[in-house]
Structure formats: C-alpha cells, structure tokens
Amino acid sequence: MVFTGNGKGKTTAAIGQAIRALGQGKRVFMIQFIKSSRYPSGEDDILPHIAAPSGQMIHFEKGGLGFVGILGDTLPFEEHRAAAGRALGKAAAAVCSGEYDLVILDEVNVALDLHLLALEDVTAFLDAAPDAVDVIFTGRYAHSEVLYRADLATRCEELSHPYRSHAPARSGIEY
Secondary structure, X not given: OEEEOOOOOHHHHHHHXXXXXXXXXXXXXXXXXXXOOOOOOHHHHHHHHXXXXXXXXXXXXXXXXXXXXOOOOOOOHHHHXXXXXXXXXXXXXXXXXXXXXXXXXXXXXXXXXXXXXXXXXXXXXXXXXXXOOEEEEEOOOOOHHHHXXXXXXXXXXXXXXXXXXXXXXXXXXOO
C-alpha cells in the first residue's frame, strides 16, 4: 500500500491501518524515516501503548534524524543518509522475520525522493517482502516504481490548509 500526495493524512492513514490490523490480532511494525525525537509528534507516546486483543503491542520507532536541509537542520547529508539506511535495514529485518503481519515505512517516499535511499535498495526490500506481510509506504513524492508495484495506492490531495494563511502547526493535528 502507498499513501502519498501533497495533502495531510498519509501517516494518519497508516496509523489507522495499524489500529485496524491490531484489532484483528495482527502484529505491526512501524518505523519513521525523516522524523526524529527532536520533533515529537502525538503518535510518539500513544502508539507504543496500543495493544491488540491478544495483548500484542505495536512496535514503533523513529529512524530519522529530523527534517533534511530545512527548519534549521545543520546535520551533514551523509548522517541523514546513514540513518535512512539503518531504518530500511530494520524494516527489512522486520518484514522477513515472520514476527509481523504489517510493516509500515512512514515517510520512506520522502527519503527516496531526497536520495537518502537508493531506488535499487527500496525495490530489493519490496522484492524480499513475503506475500503474507502487508507493507505500507507513506510520504510525498512516491516514486513511479513504488506506485507501479503497489496493490493499493492513495493520493492525499491538499484542497486547503491553515498554513497557507501562515497559521502555526497545531499540536494533535499536524504533529
């Protein structure tokens, strides 16, 4: 599955899918690319505590180092690239482990678009994923190869957003 586009709701859709899967007793792994603990989001504290009826918890972690080249980012590009590579490695281990039914790579499309990841590595990840494991990619700028391989792809389209009138991001809504 791919949730992409310039509108709000991509991560939210993936989290909704995770909750639905947990509700059916499925095991969920979610790793966030780009996003880091430097920029806390509402999901950071709640997702690790959501459990399936069986007691199975979602595995949730942040794998990024923060926004790349914006919002005061001063980290070398190679550090962002290395973090994205580590996150993809963790996702690859999860998808092939037999421990998870759903693996979510949040903002992986952005990591690919920013060249933090090579397309060959992302397609190798997809090729290695067992058919029994559902995979979700989120983020703007989904690559055409990723979209081509998706069984389900949804484009979130922005129709209006408060930031257009310079309103600040709102806790619990944007983050």
